Amino acid sequence: MQSPISFPHIHYKNGFLYVENLSVSETISKKNVQTPFVLYSKAALDEAWSAYGSIAKNYPNTLICYAVKANSNLAILQYFARAGSGFDIVSGGELLRCLEIGADPKKIIFSGVGKQDWEIKLALESGIKCFNVESESELERIATIGREAGIKAKVSIRVNPDIDARTHPYISTGLKENKFGIEFSRALDIFKRAATLDSLEIVGIDCHIGSQILETEPYLDAVDRVIDLIKALVQAGIELKHIDIGGGFGIRYLDEKPLDIIYLRQALDSKLREAELGDMQVIMEPGRSLVANSAILVASVIVIKKTEFKNFVILNAGMNDLIRPSLYEAFHGVLPVIERDGDTDTYDIVGPICETGDWLAKDRNLSIQEGDLIAIESVGAYGTTMASNYNSRPFLAEYMVDGSELYQIRKAQNIKDIWSLEQTI
Numbered sequence: 001m002q003s004p005i006s007f008p009h010i011h012y013k014n015g016f017l018y019v020e021n022l023s024v025s026e027t028i029s030k031k032n033v034q035t036p037f038v039l040y041s042k043a044a045l046d047e048a049w050s051a052y053g054s055i056a057k058n059y060p061n062t063l064i065c066y067a068v069k070a071n072s073n074l075a076i077l078q079y080f081a082r083a084g085s086g087f088d089i090v091s092g093g094e095l096l097r098c099l100e101i102g103a104d105p106k107k108i109i110f111s112g113v114g115k116q117d118w119e120i121k122l123a124l125e126s127g128i129k130c131f132n133v134e135s136e137s138e139l140e141r142i143a144t145i146g147r148e149a150g151i152k153a154k155v156s157i158r159v160n161p162d163i164d165a166r167t168h169p170y171i172s173t174g175l176k177e178n179k180f181g182i183e184f185s186r187a188l189d190i191f192k193r194a195a196t197l198d199s200l201e202i203v204g205i206d207c208h209i210g211s212q213i214l215e216t217e218p219y220l221d222a223v224d225r226v227i228d229l230i231k232a233l234v235q236a237g238i239e240l241k242h243i244d245i246g247g248g249f250g251i252r253y254l255d256e257k258p259l260d261i262i263y264l265r266q267a268l269d270s271k272l273r274e275a276e277l278g279d280m281q282v283i284m285e286p287g288r289s290l291v292a293n294s295a296i297l298v299a300s301v302i303v304i305k306k307t308e309f310k311n312f313v314i315l316n317a318g319m320n321d322l323i324r325p326s327l328y329e330a331f332h333g334v335l336p337v338i339e340r341d342g343d344t345d346t347y348d349i350v351g352p353i354c355e356t357g358d359w360l361a362k363d364r365n366l367s368i369q370e371g372d373l374i375a376i377e378s379v380g381a382y383g384t385t386m387a388s389n390y391n392s393r394p395f396l397a398e399y400m401v402d403g404s405e406l407y408q409i410r411k412a413q414n415i416k417d418i419w420s421l422e423q424t425i
């Protein structure tokens with residue numbers, strides 16, 4: 001199975017791979033760049049943002065909160081802050097990253113099932129927009145920390161609508177057996193409990209049903225359930241300011257039809273109006289769909305190994321740099337940086353790591369030789385943020401192309417820094 005080049009900012013010209021107007025091989029030779037590295041396209045970010053930007057323009061009561069965990073590089077966060085995005089964070093570390101680039105705390109929401117006390121305190125003191133509360137005990141904990149700090153905590157309750165998002169089981173989060181959110185049948189009682197705690201201000205309701213969702217129905221089904229709950233809350237005298245539908249908007253890796261978020265926002269608007277909730281603010285938390293197709297991973301072919309049963313292309317990048325194939329059997333397109341005319345063979349594209357699960361792509365037809373460069377597509381989301389130092393391999397460098405300009409947005413980690421926090425005894 002061979003991937004077609006489907007992303008306009010990554011293309012071949014005269015047999016050479018380009019990102020925008022920059023040849024990848026030229027980048028390496030002229031700028032003295034070492035492989036492996038990640039190369040972003042600013043134009044691809046612009047394109048991914050444009051749909052959300054137009055939603056924010058056409059529905060001014062929408063707040064887009066970029067989900068930082070998809071890619072937390074400071075230059076990426078700065079890009080979205082400048083575009084007007086807020087942020088959805090899941091840790092104190094992500095909060096500090098957002099504050100580092102000068103993000104507006106009033107546009108930061110804090111999700112996650114296991115918030116620690118110091119993280120709650122830091123978020124309170126920073127004046128974030130709200131906490132997305134995932135359990136009863138977390139609600140009590142936030143109330144206590146708020147009381148102690150003398151700061152009223154704004155909270156949204158994350159409900160689990162028990163909707164099958166029809167995606168990979170590891171990235172499905174809205175089923176009743178998942179660890180996320182508050183059981184739907186308990187939600188009303190928990191809102192009522194929250195209303196009795198005077199260090200809390202209830203501001204919203206949220207759900208997040210999974211990731212890489214390609215159909216709008218699961219969202220709309222979830223929203224129907226949430227709207228019913230909002231009506232019950234109004235009956236109970238609890239008024240909310242916002243409804244947050246989470247993220248998970250699916251994209252193209254191979255031949256998927258991306259989720260039409262503009263249609264989704266429109267359908268949501270009709271539903272809310274029908275329920276006389278048209279004035280509520282709507283929050284969307286896209287991660288993957290804003291960054292996945294903005295980057296390629298460029299690696300060198302170290303060894304080509306042919307056996308009776310299988311052919312392998314062994315790269316100097318592996319599962320520590322991009323774990324999605326190992327973890328979810330995810331598909332990523334593979335492109336030679338310089339196209340060869342010769343015969344093709346079928347290869348598994350693997351890393352150098354001592355694990356059978358260390359593969360990046362399977363059964364790809366390529367004409368390739370040792371020393372060639374290969375680009376792995378769609379690595380902008382859940383790539384560098386999930387990287388590890390396994391096999392004492394350093395985090396790799398990141399660059400961004402803007403037109404024909406190249407900017408380094410992260411240096412490669414110095415190998416000795418991998419163990420710089422360790423001590424012999």
Ligand SMILES: *Cc1c(COP(=O)(O)O)cnc(C)c1O
Nearest residue numbers: 067111211247248285286287288
């Ligand atoms: C991960 C996550 C997102 C973003 O999901 P994508 O699939 O990357 O769009 C949004 N909201 C919450 C609560 C998340 O955990």
